[in-house]
Every structure is written in C-alpha cells, then in structure tokens.
Amino acid sequence: MALLLVxxxxxxxxxxxxxxxxxxxxxxxxxxxxxxVFAGLNNPEPSxxxxxxxxxxxxxxxxxxxxxxxxxSGQVTAAANLPxxxxxxxxxxxxxxxxxxxxxxxxxxxxxxxxHFGVVPAEQQVVGMGVLQALIVVVVFAVGLSAYxxxxxSQRDRLWVAMAREAAHQMGTPLxxxxxxxxxxxxxxxxxxxxxxxxxxxxxxxxxxxxRFERIxxxxxREPIDLAAMARAVSDYFQPRLPRxxxxxxxxxxxxxxxxxxxxxxxxLEWALESLVRNSIDxxxxxxxxxxxxxxxxxxxxxxxxxxDGPGIPSELRRRVFEAGITTKSSGWGIGLAxxxxxxxxxxxxxxxxxxxxxxxxxxxxxxxxxx
Numbered sequence: 001m002a003l004l005l006v007x008x009x010x011x012x013x014x015x016x017x018x019x020x021x022x023x024x025x026x027x028x029x030x031x032x033x034x035x036x037v038f039a040g041l042n043n044p045e046p047s048x049x050x051x052x053x054x055x056x057x058x059x060x061x062x063x064x065x066x067x068x069x070x071x072x073s074g075q076v077t078a079a080a081n082l083p084x085x086x087x088x089x090x091x092x093x094x095x096x097x098x099x100x101x102x103x104x105x106x107x108x109x110x111x112x113x114x115x116h117f118g119v120v121p122a123e124q125q126v127v128g129m130g131v132l133q134a135l136i137v138v139v140v141f142a143v144g145l146s147a148y149x150x151x152x153x154s155q156r157d158r159l160w161v162a163m164a165r166e167a168a169h170q171m172g173t174p175l176x177x178x179x180x181x182x183x184x185x186x187x188x189x190x191x192x193x194x195x196x197x198x199x200x201x202x203x204x205x206x207x208x209x210x211x212r213f214e215r216i217x218x219x220x221x222r223e224p225i226d227l228a229a230m231a232r233a234v235s236d237y238f239q240p241r242l243p244r245x246x247x248x249x250x251x252x253x254x255x256x257x258x259x260x261x262x263x264x265x266x267x268x269l270e271w272a273l274e275s276l277v278r279n280s281i282d283x284x285x286x287x288x289x290x291x292x293x294x295x296x297x298x299x300x301x302x303x304x305x306x307x308x309d310g311p312g313i314p315s316e317l318r319r320r321v322f323e324a325g326i327t328t329k330s331s332g333w334g335i336g337l338a339x340x341x342x343x344x345x346x347x348x349x350x351x352x353x354x355x356x357x358x359x360x361x362x363x364x365x366x367x368x369x370x371x372x
Contacts, residue, residue, distance in 0.1 A: 066118035068097035177202045177241055201237060220347045221265040224370050227302050228255050231293040234273050247288050249281060256296035263370040264348045272340040276306040276363045279336060283310035301366045309360040321354055
C-alpha cells in the first residue's frame with residue numbers, strides 16, 4: 001500500500017512537471033514566431049521582410065517541426081528537421097514527405113509548390129501525458145482495490161475476534177453460575193433446594209450456546225414458536241442469576257392475553273431475545289431497576305418488547321446502536337445487538353428497532369405471525 005501511494009505521488013508530480021514544461025516551451029516558441037513576424041512587418045528596410053522570413057524559418061526549425069517543401073513538379077526544394085541526414089535529392093526525403101502527408105494534409109500553393117509538415121513535438125508530449133494519465137488511473141484503481149481488500153480483511157479479523165468474545169461472553173454466565181452452585185455445595189452440608197435443577201439449567205445453557213454458533217452459516221429452521229413461552233423461558237433462566245440484595249434488578253413478563261405464535265428457529269430467536277435482556281442487565285449494572293418483556297400482537301405481527309428503566313441509549317449512538325463494534329461498555333465488543341438484528345431481520349424477515357421511551361430503553365422485536 002505504501003509503495004503504491006509513493007508511486008502515485010511520483011506519477012502526479014511527473015505529470016504536473018511535464019505539463020508545465022510543455023506549456024512553457026510552447027509559449028516561448030509561439031512568442032518567438034510572433035515576434036519574428038511583427039518585426040518583419042514593421043521593418044522599413046527593403047530586406048526586412050526577407051530577414052523576417054529567414055528568422056521565421058529558423059524558429060520553425062528550432063521548434064522541431066519536420067517539414068519538406070516541393071515545387072510544382074514534385075522536386076524537393078527545402079527540408080527541415082528530417083529524422084536522417086541526407087541531401088535534398090535523396091529518395092528518402094520524397095518518401096518522408098509522403099509520410100508527413102499521412103499525418104497532416106499538405107498545404108498546396110498553386111504555381112509555387114507544396115508544404116509537407118508533420119506533428120509538432122509538443123503534440124507528442126501531449127500524447128505522452130495522456131498515457132501518463134492513464135497510468136495514474138491504473139495506479140489509483142490499484143490503490144483503491146488494495147485499500148478495499150485491506151479493509152475487508154481487517155473487518156473479517158474484527159468480526160472473528162468479536163465472535164470469539166461473544167462466545168466467551170455467552171458461556172460466561174452459565175460458567176459463573178456453575179461455580180456459584182459448586183461453592184454452595186462445598187460450604188453447606190445439605191445441598192440447597194432445587195440445586196440440581198439450577199445445575200441442569202446451566203449445563204443445558206452451555207449446550208444451547210454451542211448450538212447457536214453451530215447454526216451460523218446453516219439454513220434457518222422454520223418451526224412454530226410461542227413467543228410467550230419463549231419470553232418466560234428466558235425470564236426463568238435469568239431470574240436466579242439477577243442481583244437481589246444490593247442494586248436489585250427485577251425481570252417480569254407481561255402478556256396481552258392473545259396467543260402469539262410465529263415461525264422460525266427457536267434457538268436463534270432465543271439468542272436474539274437473550275442478547276436484548278443481557279443488554280438491559282448491563283445497562284442497569286450498579287443500580288436498581290426493572291426489565292419487562294411485553295409479548296403481544298401488532299398489525300398481523302407478533303411482538304416482544306424489552307423495556308428497562310436504565311440510563312437509556314445516548315442520542316449520538318441511537319442511529320448506530322445496531323452496528324457491530326458500537327457499544328457504551330468499556331469491556332464490550334458491541335456485537336450482541338448486531339447479531340440480534342441479523343437473526344430477526346435477515347434470518348426471519350422480521351424487524352428489530354430501538355424505540356424512544358421517556359425513560360430507559362425499549363427494543364421491539366416484530367415477527368410475522370404463523371398462519372394456522
């Protein structure tokens with residue numbers, strides 16, 4: 001990349017220098033031609049016009065314009081700037097005159113002769129500049145392509161790192177919970193009630209986390225899913241793992257009474273809902289608060305709202321909150337909400353939006369109802 005940028009800078013500098021030199025030399029040559037003509041026209045001496053013509057011819061030769069003059073019979077009478085050294089009677093001069101005629105139409109003066117002339121050297125420089133500009137375009141394209149590929153590689157690297165961190169984060173909750181149950185077993189002679197159920201839940205949770213990452217890249221399953229049952233299952237899992245003493249967090253489920261069934265992959269949708277609940281728990285960390293899962297129906301769609309009374313989403317992040325890498329947590333990678341939106345919208349044709357409540361945050365999942 002650095003080499004391409006240095007090459008591009010060099011080509012631009014070279015192009016600018018060639019252009020400046022071309023226009024400077026062209027201005028000097030034209031100035032000499034005009035000054036010679038005006039000097040001859042304003043010279044009162046009889047020989048002034050002849051001298052002016054001689055100087056004009058000299059300037060033409062100096063400009064490097066190849067030319068051949070022939071009389072009315074086709075005999076060469078004068079030549080300048082030939083690509084070879086020879087006399088006027090050399091057959092190559094007549095052949096060169098024909099070659100010049102293919103470059104530019106000759107100037108015919110009846111009764112006097114014909115002027116055969118070629119390409120001005122400055123024109124050749126302009127052609128070279130065109131080639132140089134084309135080369136610059138190629139280098140610019142190469143720089144852009146290299147930057148694009150580098151950006152893709154960097155994005156893939158960040159995604160893989162974020163996915164690894166998300167997997168560790170997903171497994172962190174049940175592992176910490178298991179450690180807590182083990183400590184209780186060690187510290188108490190009699191195991192606490194329902195301990196076996198909690199241990200089973202955490203073991204199943206680890207299995208489901210593994211299944212979630214296995215589903216990435218595979219076709220999405222289409223099964224009937226009761227959103228109310230899914231919301232209760234997520235709530236039941238988090239309930240014993242929420243803080244209850246200092247800065248207690250309450251998690252409740254509210255239903256509108258109607259059966260809400262959608263069609264999709266239960267493991268992936270549960271993953272998306274848990275990501276939203278965990279986001280609310282993280283937002284309430286260090287303070288008391290309430291999280292509510294509201295299940296209902298709106299416009300032929302099943303809905304789940306995850307509402308909390310935490311600090312809410314900063315206004316400068318609201319439009320980008322679902323982008324990977326956007327987070328308000330110092331230790332987060334900002335991939336949970338991005339994965340949740342991908343599961344809901346890309347995999348299930350639904351919608352995940354951030355609403356604007358007066359206090360806290362509210363995320364709405366909207367999924368097409370399952371036709372029974």
